[in-house]
Amino acid sequence: MLRIEGLTKSYGPRTVLDGISTEVASGSLTYLLGLNGAGKSTLLRCVSGVTTADRGSIAINGRPWSNRRRHVRELGIHLDIDGFTPRHTARRHLRWLAHSARVSDQRVDEVIDLVGLTDVAHRPIGDYSLGMRQRVGIAGTLLGDPPVLLFDEPLNGLDIAGIIWLRTLLRELADDGRAVLVASHLLDEVRRNADRILVLRGGRLIADDPLEDFLGDAPDLESAYLRAIGDPMDSEYSA
Numbered sequence: 001m002l003r004i005e006g007l008t009k010s011y012g013p014r015t016v017l018d019g020i021s022t023e024v025a026s027g028s029l030t031y032l033l034g035l036n037g038a039g040k041s042t043l044l045r046c047v048s049g050v051t052t053a054d055r056g057s058i059a060i061n062g063r064p065w066s067n068r069r070r071h072v073r074e075l076g077i078h079l080d081i082d083g084f085t086p087r088h089t090a091r092r093h094l095r096w097l098a099h100s101a102r103v104s105d106q107r108v109d110e111v112i113d114l115v116g117l118t119d120v121a122h123r124p125i126g127d128y129s130l131g132m133r134q135r136v137g138i139a140g141t142l143l144g145d146p147p148v149l150l151f152d153e154p155l156n157g158l159d160i161a162g163i164i165w166l167r168t169l170l171r172e173l174a175d176d177g178r179a180v181l182v183a184s185h186l187l188d189e190v191r192r193n194a195d196r197i198l199v200l201r202g203g204r205l206i207a208d209d210p211l212e213d214f215l216g217d218a219p220d221l222e223s224a225y226l227r228a229i230g231d232p233m234d235s236e237y238s239a
């Protein structure tokens with residue numbers, strides 16, 4: 001269980017997160033929605049400690065999560081995929097991450113297998129497609145087998161096979177008892193896979209519901225989402 005309490009973050013005069021409180025239950029796959037600039041990435045970054053929040057607290061399975069510790073066995077975060085050294089192989093990159101977190105080389109091979117990169121793990125990441133780099137990032141997130149997993153747009157760049165693979169993986173990670181929080185704009189995927197929906201608008205949480213409750217009597221998720229956020233062309237709500 002991930003518990004977020006009163007998380008607040010401003011950049012200069014702009015409040016990007018305004019007192020966010022919610023829980024992501026163990027065994028649940030929760031999708032985080034919101035227009036560009038709504039604060040989704042900032043929320044994931046502040047929860048993980050990559051970015052320091054101004055106020056608020058985080059607890060994992062009832063224990064305060066100290067941002068400074070950033071322990072891969074407690075929380076895994078998949079952010080962007082630009083941080084690789086192109087000449088390093090996937091295995092070398094993941095072993096480096098693993099060693100700094102005291103995770104075994106055996107676990108490195110396990111996560112390489114889990115993300116389907118076993119046959120290419122000896123090749124430089126610079127030769128990888130966008131979808132393959134996504135898989136390397138996801139492998140790194142899973143290294144410590146943490147109970148809480150955060151993913152920021154993990155489907156970007158994946159082809160159809162990759163999307164189906166990741167859909168299945170996210171579902172399995174949740175069904176195995178982890179709290180999984182995924183920021184995404186891909187409503188078809190959200191509709192297929194979500195247990196719960198969070199919606200951010202202008203740094204505030206305006207919906208926090210089980211998928212079926214969020215849908216209500218709307219004909220589809222897009223309609224329910226537009227109903228929740230109001231007019232998406234209104235600049236008050238966008239970046």
Ligand SMILES: Nc1ncnc2c1ncn2[C@@H]1O[C@H](COP(=O)(O)OP(=O)(O)OP(=O)(O)O)[C@@H](O)[C@H]1O
Pocket residue numbers: 011016034035036037038039040041042043239
């Ligand atoms: N380091 C930073 N310095 C200043 N402003 C920032 C910083 N990081 C984010 N912001 C601002 O905070 C707001 C929220 O950004 P954030 O990336 O969290 O939104 P998002 O919902 O993830 O958007 P997107 O869907 O485009 O990824 C934006 O207005 C953004 O410009």
